[in-house]
Amino acid sequence: MIRFDNVSKVYPKQNRPALREVSLEVERGEFVFLVGSSGSGKSTFLRLILREERTSHGQVHVLGKDLARLSNWKVPHMRRQLGTVFQDFRLLPNKTVAENVAFAQEVIGKSRGEIRKSVPQVLDLVGLGGKEDRMPGELSGGEQQRVAIARAFVNRPKLLIADEPTGNLDPQTSVGIMKLLDRINRTGTTVVMATHDQNIVDQMRKRVIELEKGRLVRDQARGVYGYQH
Amino acid sequence: MRAQFVLSEIGVGLRRNLTMTFAVVVSVALSLALFGGSLLMRDQVSTMKGYWYDKVNVSIFLCNKGDAESDANCAKGAVTSEQKKQIETDLQKMPVVDKVIYESSDEAYKHYKEQFGDSPLASSLTPDQMQESFRVKLKDPQKYAVIATAFDGRDGVQSVQDQKSVLDNLFELLNGMNWAAIMVMLLMLVVALMLIVNTVRVSAFSRRRETGIMRLVGASSFYIQAPFIMEAAVAGLIGAGVACLMLVVGRYFIIDNGLALSEKLNLINFIGWDAVLSKLPLVLAIGLLMPALAAFFALRKYLKV
Numbered sequence: 001m002i003r004f005d006n007v008s009k010v011y012p013k014q015n016r017p018a019l020r021e022v023s024l025e026v027e028r029g030e031f032v033f034l035v036g037s038s039g040s041g042k043s044t045f046l047r048l049i050l051r052e053e054r055t056s057h058g059q060v061h062v063l064g065k066d067l068a069r070l071s072n073w074k075v076p077h078m079r080r081q082l083g084t085v086f087q088d089f090r091l092l093p094n095k096t097v098a099e100n101v102a103f104a105q106e107v108i109g110k111s112r113g114e115i116r117k118s119v120p121q122v123l124d125l126v127g128l129g130g131k132e133d134r135m136p137g138e139l140s141g142g143e144q145q146r147v148a149i150a151r152a153f154v155n156r157p158k159l160l161i162a163d164e165p166t167g168n169l170d171p172q173t174s175v176g177i178m179k180l181l182d183r184i185n186r187t188g189t190t191v192v193m194a195t196h197d198q199n200i201v202d203q204m205r206k207r208v209i210e211l212e213k214g215r216l217v218r219d220q221a222r223g224v225y226g227y228q229h
Numbered sequence: 230m231r232a233q234f235v236l237s238e239i240g241v242g243l244r245r246n247l248t249m250t251f252a253v254v255v256s257v258a259l260s261l262a263l264f265g266g267s268l269l270m271r272d273q274v275s276t277m278k279g280y281w282y283d284k285v286n287v288s289i290f291l292c293n294k295g296d297a298e299s300d301a302n303c304a305k306g307a308v309t310s311e312q313k314k315q316i317e318t319d320l321q322k323m324p325v326v327d328k329v330i331y332e333s334s335d336e337a338y339k340h341y342k343e344q345f346g347d348s349p350l351a352s353s354l355t356p357d358q359m360q361e362s363f364r365v366k367l368k369d370p371q372k373y374a375v376i377a378t379a380f381d382g383r384d385g386v387q388s389v390q391d392q393k394s395v396l397d398n399l400f401e402l403l404n405g406m407n408w409a410a411i412m413v414m415l416l417m418l419v420v421a422l423m424l425i426v427n428t429v430r431v432s433a434f435s436r437r438r439e440t441g442i443m444r445l446v447g448a449s450s451f452y453i454q455a456p457f458i459m460e461a462a463v464a465g466l467i468g469a470g471v472a473c474l475m476l477v478v479g480r481y482f483i484i485d486n487g488l489a490l491s492e493k494l495n496l497i498n499f500i501g502w503d504a505v506l507s508k509l510p511l512v513l514a515i516g517l518l519m520p521a522l523a524a525f526f527a528l529r530k531y532l533k534v
Contacts, residue, residue, distance in 0.1 A: 050445075073450065080447030090442055107448035155446070 001159060001190045002026040002049060007058035009044050009214075017056070018044040020214040026192065028158075031185045033201050034194040035225055036211035042194040045211065046163055049192070050082065051075055063158060080108055083152030083160040083189075087167035089144045091136040097123065097147050098132035104151045118154055126150045126180055142173035146180065153184055160184060162193040166200060174200060198225040238456035239463060242432050249428040250464050253520065256424055257468025260417035261516050262475040265508045267410040269476070272504045274403050276344070277497060285330065285364040287376045289316065290387045293334065293360050300387055308361065308385030316380065320365060325375050328366040334359040345498050360387060421468075422523045425461050429527040432457060440532060454528050461524035462517050469516020473509045480505050 002025065009019040019041045026032055034042050047053045048060050051067045060067045063081055070078060091100050098119050105115045123129055126146040136144050145165055152160060162181065166174035178200055185191045195201060201208060201224060208223030209216065218226075243250050291313065292303035313331075320329045332340075337359035365376060373391045381389045433440065443453050484491045484499050491499050 076444075076447045076449045078447070079445065082447075084445045090438070090445075092439060092442065103442065104446040107443045107446055107452055109452075151446070 001028045001030070001063065002192070003059075003061040004048075005059045005061075007048065007055050007060055009041075009048065009053065010056045017214050019048070019211075021058070022211075022214075022216045023058075024209065024216060024219060026190060029185070029188055029190055031182070031191045031204070031206040032193070033204070033206055033208045033223075034192060034211070035196070035201060035208060039213075040211040041214040042211055043163065044214075046161055046192070046194060049159075049161060050079065050084065076108075080155060081158050083149075083155070083157035085145070085148050085152050085160065085162040085165045087164040089136070089141075089148045089168075091144055091147055091151075093136055096133050096135055097128060097139070100136065100147055101151045101154050104154055108155065110155075122150045122154045125153070125183075127176075140173070141169050142176060145169065145177055149177070149180060149184070153189070157189060159190045159192070162191065162195075164195055164197075165193065166195065166197050171199060178204065201225040239459045242436070242456055242460045243463065245435060246428055246432055249424070249431060250460075253421065253424050253428055253461070253464045254468040254471065256417055256421035257465050257516055257520065258471035258475065260414050260421050261469050261472035261512050262479075263410050263414035263417065264515070265472060265476045265512050266479070267407050267414065268508050268511075269480070269500060269504060270403055270407045270410065272500045274400055274407075276500055276504075277400075285328075286367045286370045286391070287365040287373055288390045289320075289363040289365065289376070289380055290390065291316075291361045291363075292385055292387045293357070295358055296360070296387050302382070302387050303385075305384050312383075312385035313361070316363060316383070316386070319379070320363060320376075323375070323379070325367050325369060325372040326365055327368045330364040330366075332362045332364055334361050337362065418519075421520070425464075425520050425523040426527040428464075429457055429461065429524045430531045432460065433528065433532045444533075454525070454532065457528055457532070458521050458524045461520040465516045465518075465520030466513065468520075469513045472512055472516065476505055476508065476512070 004022050004024050007019055007022045008017050010017045022041075022045070034045060036042050044053065048055060048067070049062055051060075051062075051070065054068060063078070065078060067078075092103065095103065101119050101122060102115045105118065110118075120129070120132065123132060126149055128143060128146050128150065131139070131143070136147065139147070145168075149165070160181070165181070166177050169177065174197060181191055181193065182204070205222045205224075208218065208220050208225070210218035210220075210226065291308040292300065292306070294307045296303040297306045317329060317331065320326050335356050338354070338356040341354065341359065367373070367376070377389045377391070380386050440453050480500075480502070482488060490497075
C-alpha cells in the first residue's frame with residue numbers, strides 16, 4: 001500500500017533534511033499512527049505520500065506506483081484513490097454540507113445520479129444524516145470534521161490520510177471522530193494518521209511510527225504515544 | 230454535470246472580480262477596435278490607390294470624342310492612331326522611361342469598374358466615355374517633369390498626370406495615422422494582457438481554498454484551470470464584441486451618417502460594409518484566444534496544480 005525506501009527530503013534553502021533515510025512499509029488495511037514533535041517530519045511524510053512533494057533521495061511507492069516515475073498529469077488520478085482529512089477541515093464555507101461532499105465527486109466528473117445516491121449514504125455513515133442542507137458555519141467542529149471525512153471517503157479511497165484530524169477538537173469529540181475512522185478502517189481502507197493526541201494513541205493500540213528530526217526512531221505494532229511523554 | 234459546474238464557477242469568478250473584469254473588457258475592446266480600425270484604414274488606402282497606383286508613375290490621358298467637344302486641350306479632336314503611334318515611339322526613345330503600357334478605353338472601363346464598382350457613378354458610365362491612356366513607368370520617379378514638358382499640350386493629349394502627387398499627401402497622412410493607431414493598439418494590448426495576468430492572480434488567490442480542495446480530491450489540472458481560462462476568454466469575448474460594435478458604428482457614423490464623408494467627399498471610393506464585416510471574425514477570434522492564452526500562462530505561475 002505504502003512503501004518508503006531509504007527516503008530523504010531536503011527542502012531548498014534548508015540545510016537540515018526534513019526526512020532522513022526513512023524506510024518502512026504499510027500493508028493494506030492497516031491503521032497507522034504517525035507521531036513526533038512539531039518539525040519532526042510528519043507533514044513532509046504525508047506530503048510525499050500525496051505527491052505534493054518529491055523525494056530528494058529514495059523511492060516512495062503508493063498503491064503500487066513509484067511516485068517518482070508518475071508523470072504530473074497522472075497525479076490527479078492517483079489522488080482520486082486517496083482520501084485526505086486535515087486539522088482545519090478545509091470545507092467550502094459557501095456550500096452546504098451535501099454540496100461540500102458532492103464537490104469531491106463533481107470535480108472528478110461523477111454523474112449526477114451517482115452523486116445523488118452516494119452523498120446521503122456517506123453522510124449517514126459519518127452520522128450527519130438530516131444535516132445535508134446546513135452550512136459548515138452552523139456546525140460544531142466535530143460535525144465539520146465529519147463532513148470532511150465524508151468528503152474524503154465518498155469516492156471510496158483505498159487509503160485515507162489524516163493530518164491531525166482531532167487537533168482542533170475537545171477530547172470527547174475526538175473519541176467520536178476516532179470511532180468513525182476506525183469504522184472506515186474496518187471497511188478495508190488503510191488509514192495513516194498524524195497526531196499529537198497521546199490519549200487517542202494510547203487507547204487505540206494500533207501501529208505507531210515515530211519520527212524525530214526526520215529520522216524513523218520507532219515502529220511499533222500495537223504501540224503507545226511514547227515512553228518519555 | 231461537468232459543463233454546468235464549470236459554467237457556474239465562471240459566473241461566480243467574473244462577478245467576484247467585477248471591477249477587474251470590467252477593466253479587462255474595456256482594454257481588450259479598445260485595443261481590438263484600434264486593431265480593426267487600422268486594418269480598415271489599410272483597406273481604405275488600397276481602395277483609393279486603384280489599379281495603376283503602384284504600377285506606374287505617370288499617366289498620359291488621350292483625348293476621346295467627348296473630350297473633343299468639352300476640353301480645350303482637345304480642341305483638335307479625338308486622338309488619331311498616328312498620334313498614338315508617335316507618342317508611343319517618342320516615349321520609348323526617352324532615356325528616363327522604363328516601361329510604357331497602353332490602356333485601351335475598354336481596359337480603362339474594366340479597371341474603373343473594379344475600383345468603383347458599387348458607386349452610383351459607375352453604372353452611368355460606358356466604355357467609350359473612358360479615355361485611352363499611356364501608363365509610363367519611370368526609371369527615376371522624380372523625373373516626372375520631363376514627361377510633362379514633352380507631352381503636355383501635344384495634339385491628342387488631354388493631360389499628363391503625376392500619378393502619385395494626387396494622393397501621396399493623403400496617403401502619408403493615413404499611413405501616419407495608421408502607425409499611430411498600431412502603436413496605441415500595442416500599448417493597449419500590453420495593458421490588457423497585464424490586466425488579465427493580474428486578474429488571474431487575484432482570482433487564483435481568492436479561490437485558493439477551492440482549488441486546493443480540488444487538487445486534494447484529484448481534479449485534473451485542466452478541470453482546475455478551465456474556469457480561470459474560460460473567465461478570461463469570456464471577458465475577452467465581451468471586449469471583442471464591444472470592439473466589433475465600435476467598428477460597425479464607427480463606419481456608419483464616419484462614412485454614411487454623422488460625419489457623412491461619403492457625401493462630402495463623393496469622388497473618393499470608401500470601403501464597403503463587406504470590408505468591415507470581414508474583419509469581425511478575426512477580431513472576435515483574437516479577443517477569445519489571446520486572453521485565454523494569457524490566462525493559461527499566468528496560471529502556470531500563480532496556480533499550483
